[in-house]
Amino acid sequence: MSAIEARQLALTYADGTEAVEDVSLDIPEGEFFGFLGANGAGKTTTIKMLVTLLRPTSGSVAVNGYDIENSPRRVRESIGYMAQETSIDPELTARENVRYACEAYGVPRGRRSERIDELLDLVDLVDVADKQAKGFSGGMKKRLDVATALAHEPPIVFLDEPTTGLDPKARNRLWDYFERINDRGTTIFLTTQYLEEADQLCERIGVIKDGTIAVSGSPAELKSRVGGDVLELELDDPAETDLERAREVALDSRLVAAAEDVETTADGLRVRSGEARRYGTDLLVSLRDAGLSVVGFNVRSPTLDDVFLAVTGEEYDADAAGTGGGGTDGGDGGAEDAETTVREASE
Numbered sequence: 477m478s479a480i481e482a483r484q485l486a487l488t489y490a491d492g493t494e495a496v497e498d499v500s501l502d503i504p505e506g507e508f509f510g511f512l513g514a515n516g517a518g519k520t521t522t523i524k525m526l527v528t529l530l531r532p533t534s535g536s537v538a539v540n541g542y543d544i545e546n547s548p549r550r551v552r553e554s555i556g557y558m559a560q561e562t563s564i565d566p567e568l569t570a571r572e573n574v575r576y577a578c579e580a581y582g583v584p585r586g587r588r589s590e591r592i593d594e595l596l597d598l599v600d601l602v603d604v605a606d607k608q609a610k611g612f613s614g615g616m617k618k619r620l621d622v623a624t625a626l627a628h629e630p631p632i633v634f635l636d637e638p639t640t641g642l643d644p645k646a647r648n649r650l651w652d653y654f655e656r657i658n659d660r661g662t663t664i665f666l667t668t669q670y671l672e673e674a675d676q677l678c679e680r681i682g683v684i685k686d687g688t689i690a691v692s693g694s695p696a697e698l699k700s701r702v703g704g705d706v707l708e709l710e711l712d713d714p715a716e717t718d719l720e721r722a723r724e725v726a727l728d729s730r731l732v733a734a735a736e737d738v739e740t741t742a743d744g745l746r747v748r749s750g751e752a753r754r755y756g757t758d759l760l761v762s763l764r765d766a767g768l769s770v771v772g773f774n775v776r777s778p779t780l781d782d783v784f785l786a787v788t789g790e791e792y793d794a795d796a797a798g799t800g801g802g803g804t805d806g807g808d809g810g811a812e813d814a815e816t817t818v819r820e821a822s823e
């Protein structure tokens with residue numbers, strides 16, 4: 477049985493926005509699935525339909541074998557959902573938040589206190605279990621959110637941008653929990669702003685563009701579809717005309733099969749090619765002959781960023797989704813996330 481089976485899902489909002497136009501998904505039990513798309517591509521809308529918070533305009537979905545229209549309660553009982561916004565109560569302690577989730581999800585009374593301890597342990601919040609959540613750092617709050625979403629041991633968990641705005645250390649820590657949960661057989665449906673996160677965690681990825689799934693496959697399959705390696709070169713202080721000239725030289729080289737495989741960047745070129753390692757240096761010679769001075773040259777394997785660019789024609793924008801800034805790699809990550817407010821004994 478599939479954990480999630482969606483057929484031609486569509487949702488048009490009341491104002492006429494066609495947020496999701498045609499999404500079909502088949503996610504086997506136990507899979508770690510990543511759902512990617514640019515801001516506004518329809519990720520959250522899709523998740524909200526899958527977890528029964530929004531009603532599709534058309535199409536059908538079965539989650540854990542339950543139809544979302546006919547058996548929404550069954551669906552809700554069998555899933556965990558971590559929304560983009562936190563669901564924890566800042567006035568309650570970590571333990572009280574988890575207890576509340578256990579009650580709300582109907583964890584049997586006799587099993588509750590054991591389950592609360594297990595959950596706090598899973599997300600490493602035992603040492604601060606009796607402290608109010610309002611003093612927690614961003615990373616700790618997210619971990620508490622994870623714990624509450626897992627209260628009833630659901631076979632499927634939906635995680636909507638669970639690590640947005642966290643610094644790399646806090647993010648890595650969450651990845652460990654997600655992997656641990658998945659290793660125990662839980663199906664995970666994840667959306668993320670960080671392609672590196674999807675690459676690291678997901679067995680399969682689907683990319684949504686303009687409300688439909690543009691491409692899906694394992695990270696390795698998707699990267700191999702980029703067709704070869706990626707050659708990046710940097711010119712010495714290029715003018716717009718130099719970049720255009722360099723592009724033409726690249727298009728003329730035996731490196732390049734199709735025009736869309738060459739892009740100009742701020743200071744040079746990016747070329748996708750199966751022959752990058754063989755003929756890359758020939759291009760350097762041609763550029764020099766054309767009077768262009770190359771100051772940086774690099775050939776690398778494709779990343780999911782290259783996949784995203786090839787599929788959607790856009791850079792994957794980790795910045796714009798409204799978490800109040802921070803670098804694309806979580807660089808400064810926001811001081812809020814430094815785990816300072818309540819120190820954990822282990823740190």
Ligand SMILES: Nc1ncnc2c1ncn2[C@@H]1O[C@H](COP(=O)(O)OP(=O)(O)OP(=O)(O)O)[C@@H](O)[C@H]1O
Pocket residue numbers: 489490491493494495513514515516517518519520521522797
């Ligand atoms: N309640 C709403 N009413 C009208 N339009 C909406 C509503 N919610 C979302 N939209 C629009 O639907 C489209 C898809 O939004 P959605 O939030 O699903 O995208 P997303 O891929 O999750 O984006 P993000 O990464 O920014 O969260 C966008 O154009 C958005 O502006």
